Amino acid sequence: MKNVYESPLSSRYASDYMLELFSAQKRIETWRRLWIALARAEHKLGLNVTAEQVAELEQHITDIDFEIAAKREKEVRHDVMAHVYTYGLVAPSAAGIIHLGATSCYVTDNADMILYRDALVYIRNELKSVMKNLADFAMEYRAMPTLGYTHYQPAQLVTVGKRASLWLQDLAADLEELDFVIGTLKLLGCRGTTGTEASFMELFEGDTAKIDEMNRQICAEFGFDRTFAVSGQTYPRKADSRILNVLSSIAQSCYRMANDIRLLQHDRQMEEPFEKNQIGSSAMPYKRNPMRSERICSLARYLMADAMNAPMTASVQWMERTLDDSANRRISMPEGFLCADAILRLAQNVTSGLVVNEKIVEATVREYLPFIATENLMMEAVKRGGNRQELHEVIRTCSMEATANMKQGKPCNLMEILATRPEFGMTLEELEAVLEPTLYTGRCAEQVERLVAELQPMIGDTAAGNAEINV
Numbered sequence: 247m248k249n250v251y252e253s254p255l256s257s258r259y260a261s262d263y264m265l266e267l268f269s270a271q272k273r274i275e276t277w278r279r280l281w282i283a284l285a286r287a288e289h290k291l292g293l294n295v296t297a298e299q300v301a302e303l304e305q306h307i308t309d310i311d312f313e314i315a316a317k318r319e320k321e322v323r324h325d326v327m328a329h330v331y332t333y334g335l336v337a338p339s340a341a342g343i344i345h346l347g348a349t350s351c352y353v354t355d356n357a358d359m360i361l362y363r364d365a366l367v368y369i370r371n372e373l374k375s376v377m378k379n380l381a382d383f384a385m386e387y388r389a390m391p392t393l394g395y396t397h398y399q400p401a402q403l404v405t406v407g408k409r410a411s412l413w414l415q416d417l418a419a420d421l422e423e424l425d426f427v428i429g430t431l432k433l434l435g436c437r438g439t440t441g442t443e444a445s446f447m448e449l450f451e452g453d454t455a456k457i458d459e460m461n462r463q464i465c466a467e468f469g470f471d472r473t474f475a476v477s478g479q480t481y482p483r484k485a486d487s488r489i490l491n492v493l494s495s496i497a498q499s500c501y502r503m504a505n506d507i508r509l510l511q512h513d514r515q516m517e518e519p520f521e522k523n524q525i526g527s528s529a530m531p532y533k534r535n536p537m538r539s540e541r542i543c544s545l546a547r548y549l550m551a552d553a554m555n556a557p558m559t560a561s562v563q564w565m566e567r568t569l570d571d572s573a574n575r576r577i578s579m580p581e582g583f584l585c586a587d588a589i590l591r592l593a594q595n596v597t598s599g600l601v602v603n604e605k606i607v608e609a610t611v612r613e614y615l616p617f618i619a620t621e622n623l624m625m626e627a628v629k630r631g632g633n634r635q636e637l638h639e640v641i642r643t644c645s646m647e648a649t650a651n652m653k654q655g656k657p658c659n660l661m662e663i664l665a666t667r668p669e670f671g672m673t674l675e676e677l678e679a680v681l682e683p684t685l686y687t688g689r690c691a692e693q694v695e696r697l698v699a700e701l702q703p704m705i706g707d708t709a710a711g712n713a714e715i716n717v
Contacts, residue, residue: 255581259545259588261713267365268580271310274329276357278307280464281333281344284436287463288346291456293449299340306336326350347445348436351567355434355481358579360468362489365583366428372590373424373496374708377417379597381698381705384410387602388694391683392515393610400614403683406516406602408690411697413506416499418701423492430488434481435461435473440566478566486579487556493586494553497546500593504542507596511536514606519599538715542592549585552578591713598712611683616660617645619680626680627670640669 256265266272282303289295311332319328326345334341345352388407395401438445443457450456461473474481510516511534518536555578559571624637644667648660661681665674 253581253584255584255588259591259715260584261587261591263368264365264584264587267361267368268583270312271308273357273361274310274312274315275307276360277326277329277353278303278310278333279467280353280356281330282307283464283467284346284348284352284460285340285343286467287460288343288449290463291450291460293346295343295346299337299343302337303333303340303344306333309336311335324350326353347438347449349439349479351434351480352436356464356468358575359431359433359470359481359485362579362583363428363431363469365587366424366431366489366492369493369496369583369586369590370421370424370428371708372587372594372713373417373421374705375710376500376590376593376597377414377421377701378705378708378710379594379712380410380414380417381701382710383407383597383600384414384694385698389684389687389691390602390604390607391611391687392607393614398509400617402618403611403615403686405687405690405694406607407694408687409506411694413499413503414701415697416502417496418704420492420496420499421704423495427488427492431470431485432472432474432481433461433465433468433470434477435464437473437477437479439479441477441479478563480563480567480571483556483560483563483571486575487560490553490556490578490582493582494550496586497549497553497589500589501543501546501550503593504536504539504546504596507539507600508536508543511539513610514603515610516603516607517601518596519601538592538596542589542596545585545589545592549582549589552582552585591715594713595715598710608683612681613658615681615683615686616648616658618686620645620660622680622685623664623670623672623677627672630671632669632671636669640664640667 282300285295285300285303289297289300310329314335315325315328315332318331319325322328322331327350330345333344337344384407386407387410388405390406391403392406392409393400394404394409436446437443446457446460447454450460465471465473507516507518511518517534518538520534555574559574559578562568563571620641624632624634624641627637628634641664644660644663647663648658652658661674661677664670665672665677670677
């Protein structure tokens with residue numbers, strides 16, 4: 247509906263997969279699957295739960311009547327019990343055993359962790375696609391000289407590919423962290439109201455082996471191999487902090503990359519993709535704004551701020567449970583994933599179509615190369631008998647003169663000025679022979695090749711990514 251608020255993350259930015267994953271339908275389906283897993287384990291372990299009841303529950307995973315659930319929730323003011331009731335209406339033979347021995351967090355927390363795990367795996371694939379794009383780009387331009395910048399002031403030469411390798415290396419660090427987070431995810435399991443498993447001690451008559459087996463079976467159904475060793479009513483909210491932190495880390499890396507691209511597009515050295523009929527400005531038809539990179543930065547700022555919600559929540563959990571986490575987590579966790587998804591979709595799109603304006607890059611290098619070459623020139627003049635300290639002062643004063651000329655709109659004439667100084671004892675032709683850009687890029691190409699080879703096991707056979715975005 248257009249007469250109610252809709253989050254731009256769902257209407258403009260996030261993927262269909264992520265929107266479906268965090269939909270109410272998917273969430274309650276996961277609740278029902280958890281109720282089935284619990285009932286199945288209880289049946290297998292000898293409780294008064296029949297195979298027929300389990301089978302009936304399995305037949306009604308997707309037919310969720312949200313209207314009935316909403317009406318029931320208004321009456322009982324409890325979302326989980328409203329859905330227990332709704333589920334029981336379509337599976338009447340099993341209505342009496344749904345949620346047996348469990349507390350609400352059995353479905354809410356375990357379902358969240360299952361959805362977060364699936365979302366992290368999806369994010370992982372998107373991240374690898376961006377890395378694949380950057381690895382290909384870095385290799386293609388690994389030897390192309392470009393002006394380096396420190397403090398956004400002209401510095402020694404690097405290569406276009408070497409600069410991209412800096413972005414790639416940041417994302418590789420994020421992938422390592424992401425793999426660690428995925429590898430350490432755990433389910434809450436079915437632990438009772440304060441995490442003591444007291445209700446199951448009653449149901450299984452003190453047979454702790456059966457309780458452990460019940461949790462093992464529930465974990466196995468959802469692809470987990472363990473639960474938290476101890477818990478309160480909820481799983482430790484430190485887990486949420488760890489999850490949002492890695493999403494924030496990805497946002498930080500993408501922001502850095504996108505901001506560099508924005509700066510380079512200002513200098514016309516590099517451009518993000520710009521479609522044939524794309525309009526850059528409603529008032530200035532000539533504009534080619536880096537709007538995709540700008541959007542990456544904008545969304546990244548939101549995600550970095552959103553990630554602060556989890557540590558604040560984790561730090562204020564009282565003893566075994568407090569409910570001031572719930573409303574915050576309903577917003578901050580899904581939106582963190584939707585935002586990370588949106589950022590990586592944009593990053594795929596940008597990195598798959600980066601344009602290098604090679605003539606501009608070359609002209610920029612040529613403009614500043616005389617200054618960059620001065621150290622080599624000084625060393626050559628010393629070899630010819632010059633005094634290093636005197637030569638340094640000559641270069642300094644001549645550079646200031648050339649810079650003053652450039653500030654008047656004139657071309658750099660440093661070589662011409664130095665050729666007139668007897669301290670150098672070099673002709674203009676001899677001076678200009680040093681102005682070969684590839685002499686000043688050091689080991690850039692080698693460094694790119696080494697990094698890409700090092701990351702190849704991480705990237706593997708990942709396909710290059712080019713997500714369709716809503717502009």
